[in-house]
Amino acid sequence: MxxxxxxxxxxxxxxxxxxxxxxxxxxxxxxxxxxxxxxxxxxxxxxxxxxxxxxxxxxxxxxxxxxxxxxxxxxxxxxxxxxxxxxxxxxxxxxxxxxxYLPGAVNFDPVAEQPDADLASRIVWFDAFISNVDRTARNTNLLMWHRRLYLIDHGASLYFHHGWDGDVSGAGKPFPLIRDHVLLRWASRLEDIDAAMAAHLPDAVMAGIVAEIPDAWLQGPDSFGDPPAQRAAYTDYLIRRLAQRDAFVQGAIHARA
Missing domain, CATH: 3.30.200 (Phosphorylase Kinase; domain 1)
Structure with missing residues (x-):
């Protein structure tokens, strides 16, 4: 891509x-x-x-x-x-x-709208994977446009990388804040969609995504290495997190229960 x-x-x-x-x-x-x-x-x-x-x-x-x-x-x-x-x-x-820009889009209202279980489960799985702290009832970061749900604003995800030294040992941690996810109540198919979601993210796809990060965004006082070293660390983290996804998937299932 x-x-x-x-x-x-x-x-x-x-x-x-x-x-x-x-x-x-x-x-x-x-x-x-x-x-x-x-x-x-x-x-x-x-x-x-x-x-x-x-x-x-x-x-x-x-x-x-x-x-x-x-x-x-x-x-x-x-x-x-x-x-x-x-x-x-x-x-x-x-x-x-x-x-x-989605002209005319309105904020998702969890009272008025009820997404289907498959879509809700896929979004919850995704947000647990990227450690997204910002998809709550207070701030859904979801839009309705032409009667379809759209995801926006992911700047608060991957929060571990602020002050990061490149250590990926925490990649397999669960994501307990998934308990506050605005769509969790509808996410009843987490186990069913897990394998299919993971299949969309082979190592090459994740490496290709990380390769898109411009050098200018990886240079600053909190950088732990040159841009190639940082890209390698991001890729390693994502690959390890996907391989150890049982922790965040089961965490989301338990939070919903």
């Missing part, structure tokens, strides 16, 4: 409900995208998590807006009157991450 490369041509509007203040931008293909800024408070590690998790979701055939790498020119800040937005654009000059 190779992510397309776009260039932001116009800042349209901020999405202030997001903690990292993403924005809707127009790109050189005339499309609208939700742009995640490298210079936002969570830093480039959030973009690494977004890229890995979003690409894994695609590989698992989960409903997810298409991703793209997005080049951002600091000169775009000149047309913005908000100093906070100006600073964010300037701090994010270079390569960022974007996803297709």
């Amino acid at each position: 190779t992510l397309p490369l776009r260039t932001a041509t116009r800042y349209v509007t901020p999405l202030r409900e997001g903690g990292s203040m993403p924005a809707v931008v127009e790109a050189d293909d005339d499309g609208l995208y939700v742009l995640k800024f490298r210079g936002a408070g969570q830093g480039p590690k959030a973009l690494v998590a977004e890229l890995i998790a979003g690409s894994l979701a695609k590989a698992l055939h989960l409903p997810m807006p298409d991703l793209a790498l997005m080049e951002l020119d600091a000169d775009l800040a000149r047309t913005e009157g908000d100093p906070e937005i100006q600073d964010l654009i300037k701090a994010s000059a270079g390569l960022n991450l974007a996803m297709d």
Whole structure:
């Protein structure tokens, strides 16, 4: 899989409900995208998590807006009157991450909507795999668009990599916070879908996803090695976690019980 490369041509509007203040931008293909800024408070590690998790979701055939790498020119800040937005654009000059904008989409309402057991189980399995702490009733990070559920915002997943030294010994740990997952009540087919989910993620697929991470996102004061070393560690972690998935699958089953 190779992510397309776009260039932001116009800042349209901020999405202030997001903690990292993403924005809707127009790109050189005339499309609208939700742009995640490298210079936002969570830093480039959030973009690494977004890229890995979003690409894994695609590989698992989960409903997810298409991703793209997005080049951002600091000169775009000149047309913005908000100093906070100006600073964010300037701090994010270079390569960022974007996803297709879904016009008219609304937040998933767990009271009004009831996803089927198969989809709910697949999403819960996926979020346990990527250690996603941010799919709760308070903040579902799910959208309804054309009567279909879509996954968004995975910057809080893979939380272990903040301050990471490359140690992958914890890859087989369960994910106890799955107990707070907004879809857990409907996820009654976790055992049934487990083997099929894992089959979509051979080693080569995960290595290919990690290979997409730009060097610029892997350089900073908290980096434990050069970009190739970090990519090798991410790939090793994902492969080991999948091989030892019984811990997080059974953890999710027990949490639901």
